[in-house]
Amino acid sequence: MVSPxxxxxxxxxxxxxxxxxxxxxxxxxxxxxxxxxxPANSGKTSFLRAVNRFNDLxxxxxxxxxxxxxxxxxxxxxxxxxxxxxxxxxxxxxVPLPLSIFDNIAYGPQLHGISSRKKLCEIVEKALKAAFLWxxxxxxxxxxxxxxxxxxQQRLCIARTLAVEPEVILFDxxxxxxxxxxxxxxxEAMLQLKSRYTIVLVTNNTKQAARVSDRTAFFLMxxxxxxxxxxxxxxxxxxxxxxxxxxxxxx
Amino acid sequence: MTRDKxxxxxxxxxxxxxxxxxxxxxxxxxxxxxxxxxxDGLSLFKIESIQDFLSGKLWYPISDPPxxxxxxxxxxxxxxTAGATAISVPIGVASAIYIAEVSSPRIKEYLKAGVELLAAxxxxxxxxxxxxxxVPFVKQFFNLPTGLTAFxxxxxxxxxxxxxxxxxxxxxxxxxxxxxxxxALALGATKWQxxxxxxxxxxxxGIVAAVMLGVGRVIGETMAVMMITGNAAVIxxxxxQPVRTLTAxxxxxxxxxxxxxxxxxxxxxxxxxxxxxxxxxxxxADLYLHREKR
Ligand SMILES: Nc1ncnc2c1ncn2[C@@H]1O[C@H](COP(=O)(O)OP(=O)(O)OP(=O)(O)O)[C@@H](O)[C@H]1O
Ligand SMILES: [Mg+2]
Numbered sequence: 237m238v239s240p241x242x243x244x245x246x247x248x249x250x251x252x253x254x255x256x257x258x259x260x261x262x263x264x265x266x267x268x269x270x271x272x273x274x275p276a277n278s279g280k281t282s283f284l285r286a287v288n289r290f291n292d293l294x295x296x297x298x299x300x301x302x303x304x305x306x307x308x309x310x311x312x313x314x315x316x317x318x319x320x321x322x323x324x325x326x327x328x329x330x331v332p333l334p335l336s337i338f339d340n341i342a343y344g345p346q347l348h349g350i351s352s353r354k355k356l357c358e359i360v361e362k363a364l365k366a367a368f369l370w371x372x373x374x375x376x377x378x379x380x381x382x383x384x385x386x387x388x389q390q391r392l393c394i395a396r397t398l399a400v401e402p403e404v405i406l407f408d409x410x411x412x413x414x415x416x417x418x419x420x421x422x423x424e425a426m427l428q429l430k431s432r433y434t435i436v437l438v439t440n441n442t443k444q445a446a447r448v449s450d451r452t453a454f455f456l457m458x459x460x461x462x463x464x465x466x467x468x469x470x471x472x473x474x475x476x477x478x479x480x481x482x483x484x485x486x487x
Numbered sequence: 488m489t490r491d492k493x494x495x496x497x498x499x500x501x502x503x504x505x506x507x508x509x510x511x512x513x514x515x516x517x518x519x520x521x522x523x524x525x526x527d528g529l530s531l532f533k534i535e536s537i538q539d540f541l542s543g544k545l546w547y548p549i550s551d552p553p554x555x556x557x558x559x560x561x562x563x564x565x566x567x568t569a570g571a572t573a574i575s576v577p578i579g580v581a582s583a584i585y586i587a588e589v590s591s592p593r594i595k596e597y598l599k600a601g602v603e604l605l606a607a608x609x610x611x612x613x614x615x616x617x618x619x620x621x622v623p624f625v626k627q628f629f630n631l632p633t634g635l636t637a638f639x640x641x642x643x644x645x646x647x648x649x650x651x652x653x654x655x656x657x658x659x660x661x662x663x664x665x666x667x668x669x670x671a672l673a674l675g676a677t678k679w680q681x682x683x684x685x686x687x688x689x690x691x692x693g694i695v696a697a698v699m700l701g702v703g704r705v706i707g708e709t710m711a712v713m714m715i716t717g718n719a720a721v722i723x724x725x726x727x728q729p730v731r732t733l734t735a736x737x738x739x740x741x742x743x744x745x746x747x748x749x750x751x752x753x754x755x756x757x758x759x760x761x762x763x764x765x766x767x768x769x770x771x772a773d774l775y776l777h778r779e780k781r
Contacts, residue, residue, distance in 0.1 A: 325673040334685075
């Protein structure tokens with residue numbers, strides 16, 4: 237058996253009195269898209285933000301358990317900025333930095349020490365192409381990113397993430413604010429990216445998980461109810477709570 | 488039903504008129520102030536050319552014949568203001584960044600309370616404290632004949648500008664959406680890189696406004712500078728010499744002049760100069776802010 241890219245063991249997360257995640261264990265493989273579904277407050281975001289150590293920003297956050305990437309404990313001696321470079325994140329609301337389109341994407345590589353203009357141009361072009369945005373913006377790279385449409389902004393945020401060459405990309409409901417066409421473009425980008433990255437996709441849209449993810453995990457009230465091949469989850473789930481959720485009977 | 492509607496219309500009418508009346512009143516008041524300022528101030532230029540007034544090196548308003556050259560006063564104001572700005576802006580902006588971005592919530596509370604306290608000290612009291620503590624210190628430390636210098640004035644004024652700068656800049660930084668910071672952090676930016684490249688530029692217009700308001704307070708300040716800068720109307724050769732500012736001159740001499748005398752008009756003319764300086768600073772700030780919006 238191949239060793240997993242990311243391995244989560246007994247992950248338990250509390251915010252003050254709130255028990256957001258309860259003893260979750262799962263593995264994520266190289267080059268797969270893992271879909272994570274579940275009703276509101278089931279701990280999906282908390283789970284995702286544990287993987288790039290974003291929960292550390294919350295003052296009264298406590299966690300126990302272990303997360304390893306390539307066998308390395310990310311809560312061990314790994315430095316947080318290096319980790320976040322390796323584990324990119326795309327948020328529900330696309331938030332371009334208050335810079336031009338070009339600078340939004342060049343920002344990450346510049347942080348990590350790339351200053352040659354030529355190199356940056358190459359990176360920007362490559363990232364925009366991979367996010368299926370290049371054709372739409374190639375003539376206005378110097379314009380403020382805020383003028384883009386919501387769907388374009390989200391693809392810009394994906395391109396920005398790709399530009400730092402991560403190994404893992406975490407998507408937190410990336411299409412929740414997008415129309416079906418933009419959603420289709422983002423999904424297409426994700427399917428393309430799968431060959432080079434490991435992807436975790438949190439989504440409120442179960443159909444989206446069915447369309448793009450290889451395996452799907454179902455979270456409910458902080459518990460991992462089940463995780464399996466997407467076909468299996470959507471056709472013959474082991475747990476009745478899973479089928480109830482998928483068929484829209486609660487949540 | 489219809490009566491209700493009519494009542495509502497009448498109410499709307501009165502509210503609207505009251506609001507526009509107060510808006511107009513404030514404009515009228517400003518115009519009146521300006522007219523009076525001009526009327527008395529411009530009278531000076533019947534006996535003194537604008538050129539001599541602005542570039543004359545001697546201010547002897549009560550000698551015979553009087554000399555109304557305000558160059559030393561303008562330079563005094565500029566030196567003190569520039570010094571205060573150079574001290575208060577870096578420290579003020581840095582404190583704002585510390586309070587907004589770095590400090591823990593508890594320390595943040597203490598610091599904010601401290602800044603508010605500093606803002607609440609009346610300027611006379613600050614001036615008084617400056618005279619008994621800062622002035623002797625400056626005299627000794629730099630081995631000067633007197634501690635009543637432009638430098639002491641700058642330090643004192645920096646204390647007055649700082650609360651304004653810190654609290655407004657801090658508000659501007661806190662108002663930057665959390666998602667901007669998270670966007671940068673998610674790319675692997677360190678805390679400092681995030682502050683420097685994302686948070687501060689996003690809050691730039693607010694920070695500029697903070698600085699301008701702080702500097703505005705410094706230019707208009709009178710009491711403390713009068714007590715602390717030595718009040719000598721001579722052209723300063725360094726910041727370690729006594730100076731006299733435009734504001735201090737008006738405050739100190741207005742009480743001794745005869746209404747309608749040349750000296751009286753000269754003080755009003757100084758008022759015009761002050762007005763123009765403040766006006767230009769506000770205008771520059773405004774231009775900057777509007778440039779940011781685009
Ligand atoms: N920063 C925080 N501080 C306090 N409580 C938090 C914080 N983040 C999450 N929680 C709590 O943890 C629980 C799980 O939240 P989480 O955001 O992980 O849910 P989610 O599955 O992503 O929900 P949604 O589908 O609405 O995004 C919730 O009860 C939430 O209130
Ligand atoms: Mg969420």
